[in-house]
Amino acid sequence: MDELIDTAEKKVLVDIVKMVQKRGMKGTKGDWKEFLNSYDKKFGSSLSDPARRSNDVLASFLKTFDKENDLKFLANVMQCCSNRKLVDELAKRNPDKETPVQRLVCLTLQHPQYALEYAFPSYEEGWVVTKLCKKSKVRRSDDMVAIDCEMVECVDGTEALVKICVVDRNLEVKLDKLVKPNKGVANYRTEITGITDADLDGVTCSLADIQKSMKKLLSNGTILVGHSVNNDLKVLKVDHAWVIDTSLIFKYSDGPTFRRPSLNNLCKSVLGYEVRQKGAPHNCLDDACAAMKLVLAKIDLQVANISIIDEDVPETNMAKLLLHRIPVHMPSEELHKIMPGNFTIEVKQPSKKPQGDKYSVYVVYKNSQEAQQAYEDVKGNQEKDSYGRPQKLVTFQLSTGIVGNLYVRKMAHDDSVQQVSSKKRALQVEENSVMSKKLITERTILKENLADSKQLCDHLKEIESLKEQLKQTSDQCSDHLEEIERLKQELGNRDFEISVLNKMVSKLQKDKKLKKK
Numbered sequence: 001m002d003e004l005i006d007t008a009e010k011k012v013l014v015d016i017v018k019m020v021q022k023r024g025m026k027g028t029k030g031d032w033k034e035f036l037n038s039y040d041k042k043f044g045s046s047l048s049d050p051a052r053r054s055n056d057v058l059a060s061f062l063k064t065f066d067k068e069n070d071l072k073f074l075a076n077v078m079q080c081c082s083n084r085k086l087v088d089e090l091a092k093r094n095p096d097k098e099t100p101v102q103r104l105v106c107l108t109l110q111h112p113q114y115a116l117e118y119a120f121p122s123y124e125e126g127w128v129v130t131k132l133c134k135k136s137k138v139r140r141s142d143d144m145v146a147i148d149c150e151m152v153e154c155v156d157g158t159e160a161l162v163k164i165c166v167v168d169r170n171l172e173v174k175l176d177k178l179v180k181p182n183k184g185v186a187n188y189r190t191e192i193t194g195i196t197d198a199d200l201d202g203v204t205c206s207l208a209d210i211q212k213s214m215k216k217l218l219s220n221g222t223i224l225v226g227h228s229v230n231n232d233l234k235v236l237k238v239d240h241a242w243v244i245d246t247s248l249i250f251k252y253s254d255g256p257t258f259r260r261p262s263l264n265n266l267c268k269s270v271l272g273y274e275v276r277q278k279g280a281p282h283n284c285l286d287d288a289c290a291a292m293k294l295v296l297a298k299i300d301l302q303v304a305n306i307s308i309i310d311e312d313v314p315e316t317n318m319a320k321l322l323l324h325r326i327p328v329h330m331p332s333e334e335l336h337k338i339m340p341g342n343f344t345i346e347v348k349q350p351s352k353k354p355q356g357d358k359y360s361v362y363v364v365y366k367n368s369q370e371a372q373q374a375y376e377d378v379k380g381n382q383e384k385d386s387y388g389r390p391q392k393l394v395t396f397q398l399s400t401g402i403v404g405n406l407y408v409r410k411m412a413h414d415d416s417v418q419q420v421s422s423k424k425r426a427l428q429v430e431e432n433s434v435m436s437k438k439l440i441t442e443r444t445i446l447k448e449n450l451a452d453s454k455q456l457c458d459h460l461k462e463i464e465s466l467k468e469q470l471k472q473t474s475d476q477c478s479d480h481l482e483e484i485e486r487l488k489q490e491l492g493n494r495d496f497e498i499s500v501l502n503k504m505v506s507k508l509q510k511d512k513k514l515k516k517k
Helices: 002-007 010-023 032-039 055-062 068-091 100-109 135-140 207-217 229-236 263-271 284-301 332-337 368-377 414-425 431-516
Strands: 144-154 159-168 173-178 185-187 223-226 243-245 320-327 344-347 358-364 381-384 390-397 403-409
Touching (some): 010 032, 010 055, 032 055, 100 243, 144 284, 159 207, 263 284, 320 368, 332 358
Parallel strands (some): 144 223, 223 243
Antiparallel strands (some): 381 390, 390 403
């Protein structure tokens, strides 16, 4: 613990002291201001901003804590900071210089959503922060274990671990346990977890027991593999920075980067099988094995991206169109004046996120062909939603004269619509003919893309060059800023000393005048 404090950077120490202040923690020499009054007779608590204090002062204060809970809190925060620093260093490295396994770790760390989804409240009670080994050893380690957890909903609205499975690289089971939740259970989610209240009769394994097992499994730089593994770590209350997240390392061939495939869809696209049948509950062991198989497949295929088949959309859903961001002052009957064809209106269940003065509905047609035709016929500006699904911005005018806008959106991406349509045409069109058309289309697209590829490469090289220049400039600015901060601190200290000296001179002058009188 003391070693971690002594080697921590100034920013880390400042942040921890501020966090300690906010929590009202006290060491053997009191809180931060009380410590300063006893530690620094010259300035005391008058210079209480942690950012204006040296590393030695900050470290000395943190070393005054000796209570078990306080030490555990500080150890978690320090270890988490140490881990994050190591993770940041790896994320900035060139993935081509890493092993295939480490390259996938880099790919996870560099994903735009990693920083948001893996920022755990590790300092809270009950959390465990794994200790990564030395930097050089971590970078060489290719040891992996894959995990999957099942959760139940508790009476207080939180989730609790109810089952966990962990397998190694050879798909050998390392951990397969039912876990007794430490809170009252409101919903076992049996249709998903496959677990009932009766299954937990006689189960004594606790979350703390699982945390101990996980610390052993994840020691020495072992990489944790999983699909959206941040959810597993959250319910485990374990902060482990060394991960490969299969929902981040695979992506669709088109659409935004944050559109993430499901585990079942990945298995169909990459491994050639479904990890579960529709409507069947999750199987913890199967899901953990599937995540490990996906990582091994990614390594063996040795390709940058894998084209993933879009999610299957039920035929009943394909007969619908979603109308959203409808103004609340617009009666649903008015929708028949905007949307063509015969349809019924189905109210969409409200989301947890309030929509304010807007609402949404489904318009339901007899079949997917009628829904597709209605979408084509409705007049509006063609766009895509945040998941890349086609939608149109439609402008309307009510009979009252009020003008407004709403969105009409398909239930799936265009490629999904084509998949459903192709099933309908399969009885009428020869397979070879369909494949020929597909090949012709692909060749046409390829020719169009090749025309722009050279220009795109030139732009990319220019961007990389500008990024390098910007980095160099940023490093120089950082050095200047550090020097300015140091000089500001020295100037502040001298100002304070001058102020004290002025008071002393003033007092001496007054004493001299009194003596003369």
